[in-house]
Amino acid sequence: MRNSVRLGRILGIEIGLDYSWFIIFALVTWSLAAHYFPMNYRWPPSTYWAVGVITSLLFFVSVLAHELGHSVVAIRRGIPVKAITFFIFGGMAQISKEPERPHDEFLIAIAGPAVSVALGLLFQALYLGAPSPAQPTAALAFIGWFLENAASGSYQQIALRQQLMGVRAREIMMTDCPHVPRSLTLHQLVYEYILKGPRRCFPVVEDGRVLGIITLHHVKEIPQERWAMTTVGQAMTPLEQTKKVRPDQDLFEVLEFMTAEDVNQVPVVDDGRLLGMVSRDRVLAFLATRAELGV
Numbered sequence: 084m085r086n087s088v089r090l091g092r093i094l095g096i097e098i099g100l101d102y103s104w105f106i107i108f109a110l111v112t113w114s115l116a117a118h119y120f121p122m123n124y125r126w127p128p129s130t131y132w133a134v135g136v137i138t139s140l141l142f143f144v145s146v147l148a149h150e151l152g153h154s155v156v157a158i159r160r161g162i163p164v165k166a167i168t169f170f171i172f173g174g175m176a177q178i179s180k181e182p183e184r185p186h187d188e189f190l191i192a193i194a195g196p197a198v199s200v201a202l203g204l205l206f207q208a209l210y211l212g213a214p215s216p217a218q219p220t221a222a223l224a225f226i227g228w229f230l231e232n233a234a235s236g237s238y239q240q241i242a243l244r245q246q247l248m249g250v251r252a253r254e255i256m257m258t259d260c261p262h263v264p265r266s267l268t269l270h271q272l273v274y275e276y277i278l279k280g281p282r283r284c285f286p287v288v289e290d291g292r293v294l295g296i297i298t299l300h301h302v303k304e305i306p307q308e309r310w311a312m313t314t315v316g317q318a319m320t321p322l323e324q325t326k327k328v329r330p331d332q333d334l335f336e337v338l339e340f341m342t343a344e345d346v347n348q349v350p351v352v353d354d355g356r357l358l359g360m361v362s363r364d365r366v367l368a369f370l371a372t373r374a375e376l377g378v
Contacts, residue, residue, distance in 0.1 A: 096154055096176075097166040098147070104169045111139045143169065145202055150176045152198035153191055160187045165343065177343065244335045246370055252337050253330035255369050256351045256359030262288040265295075265316030269302055272315055277302070284348045286357055287319045293357040295319035296350055327352040328361065334369075337361055 090098040116135035120126065126134075146169060154164040154176045166177045182188040206223065261276060263285045276285060283299040297319040305313050327350045328337050341349055341363060348362035 093147075093151065094155065094158070096151075096164050099166060099168045101168055107142075108139045111142060112136055115139075145199070148198050148202060149195045152194040154178075156194040157182075157191045160191065162187070162191070243338075243370075246373065247333070247335040247338065247366075250334040250369070251330065252328050252332045252334060252351050252361050253358065255334065255365055256330070256361045257365060258359040260284065260286055260360050262286050263297065263315055265289055265314060265319065267315045269305055269310040269313045269315065269318060272297065273302060273310065284360055284362070285315075286350070286360075287315055293322050295321040296325050298348070300347075322350075322352075322357070325350055329353065330358055334361075334366065338363075338366055 088100045088102070090100060092098065112132070112135040114135075115138055116131040120131040120134060124131075147167070150167045154167065157164050157176070157178050160182060162178055162182060164176055164178055168175055168177065178191075182191060210223075260282060261280070263272060263276060265287050272285070277283065277299060285297050286293050287295045287297055294316070297315050301318045301320070302310075305318055326340070326344050326346060328340060330351050330353050337349065341347065341361075347364075348360050350360055351358045
């Protein structure tokens with residue numbers, strides 16, 4: 084939701100528009116107003132654009148109804164829904180956790196397409212009941228394409244869960260993260276650690292005890308001219324305030340957790356001991372390797 088326009092809340096769910104969504108809004112409006120309507124109707128130019136905007140808004144309402152279908156069923160099954168965000172290729176409901184029972188997962192997954200089918204029947208009834216029915220419009224085609232992309236998001240999430248099922252955080256965590264002292268300056272951290280390797284996150288250790296975590300994000304928050312006078316200890320997040328996961332935690336849950344908290348890596352902690360780190364790129368590399376091997 085950080086890169087989106089917040090529209091408000093429906094049923095306690097925050098609704099947001101990713102900036103990329105405005106691309107499809109402009110494309111659909113322009114396609115209809117500048118091409119389809121002038122070829123099929125004799126309206127004033129202002130009417131072409133007005134109807135084009137209304138049609139684009141109907142796309143939004145249709146996808147919103149689709150995602151609310153998923154969300155309402157999830158909430159009734161005791162699964163919180165934090166937000167719904169609309170992107171260029173559809174919408175996505177941010178469900179805070181996965182259903183524990185297959186029956187609940189099926190009902191949540193089928194709710195969105197069921198709403199889309201109901202909308203399709205409604206639009207078809209309106210079309211057949213119109214006084215002067217026109218030929219099938221490019222706008223039904225656009226709605227179908229738009230909703231198909233929205234529905235495919237649910238399928239992709241299920242497929243991702245299947246790929247990560249049974250894999251635990253300990254199995255892919257990085258255990259060779261370089262430790263840094265809290266007295267190290269950010270200037271030293273950047274030029275002696277970050278720029279010399281692929282790591283973007285470092286445990287801050289003193290006398291064998293992990294004090295916190297420092298990441299590239301922490302460094303970027305400090306103006307460069309202050310790097311030489313700012314220590315790692317001043318910029319880090321203390322371990323007790325760090326978002327962390329357990330070593331036996333399901334990898335799909337870990338990925339959901341990172342998405343919900345908008346972080347790129349999380350420490351794996353057991354009984355207060357730092358065992359390693361799990362990062363998004365580590366998860367992606369695992370999925371790519373698995374796909375390449377066909378397992």
